[in-house]
């Protein structure tokens with residue numbers, strides 16, 4: 001049985017608002033798809049539909065070969081879900097939470113106890129196992145949540161913003177747990193607002209905004225949509241900044257930025273020839289240079305570009321943007 005997911009034209013409407021508006025996605029078996037998007041993009045609604053918790057108003061989805069709507073019971077047997085908000089029972093211990101789920105899934109008592117021990121071990125909850133879940137830290141709750149969704153050993157796991165609110169260490173622990181599951185063959189749909197998380201875990205990424213898919217590809221492909229790299233040149237003295245800017249303009253260099261505050265000129269670079277050309281130009285200018293580096297656009301920059309959200313407003317005194325378009 002495959003755990004692959006194929007979705008075409010998925011739609012969900014609440015009243016007259018279409019919050020998921022024709023989403024297509026494919027998750028090959030044993031891979032991780034990162035579903036990225038800002039608040040309200042429709043990520044959770046998509047996951048809830050694919051988890052059979054709410055019914056789609058349009059589109060087709062096959063999960064592990066089963067029809068999402070007509071064969072919802074078979075689909076449910078394949079999936080585990082870790083929701084956006086912790087769903088543990090706070091009044092009972094971590095161990096009791098997991099045991100209860102194991103019994104609900106019809107595991108015999110002995111097998112249920114074994115499975116709970118395995119999961120407590122795997123998710124580093126052995127020491128806290130007997131304490132009430134209500135006394136757990138946020139990170140421990142998320143791990144307990146993840147363990148709870150793994151009790152039935154699902155072939156397909158949905159993780160809805162699994163690390164929101166976690167500190168970097170807990171987040172890394174959770175990422176490691178997800179990687180282990182994937183190494184064992186689990187297929188994962190992960191929603192997140194963090195590009196970094198998608199990049200760390202996902203084989204491919206789709207970006208959603210306002211109910212629609214606005215971009216898809218690997219993280220490298222998404223970065224490439226924003227352009228190549230950026231060359232930053234730091235001049236030794238403030239007056240050299242203006243001289244460098246004049247020279248770049250004279251040499252018809254396009255779209256560079258002058259950041260007076262940090263005494264930097266940033267030049268977008270698309271081809272290797274441009275980079276080489278810039279280095280020659282700098283050498284020929286004989287201006288004293290304090291530093292040079294290149295950096296790739298971060299995935300957050302990519303995300304902001306794709307979703308067309310305004311960036312931090314630039315200080316008009318500190319930054320002038322010179323654009324020459326040929």
Ligand SMILES: Nc1ncnc2c1ncn2[C@@H]1O[C@H](COP(=O)(O)OP(=O)(O)OP(=O)(O)O)[C@@H](O)[C@H]1O
Pocket residue numbers: 014019037038039040041042043044045046084193
């Ligand atoms: N049960 C509901 N009834 C009415 N509107 C809803 C319902 N559930 C979600 N919505 C609306 O649908 C839109 C998408 O919500 P959804 O929870 O899917 O977004 P999201 O991408 O998961 O956002 P977040 O990152 O904040 O979790 C939002 O505008 C939300 O208000």
Ligand SMILES: [Mg+2]
Pocket residue numbers: 043044045084160
């Ligand atoms: Mg959500």
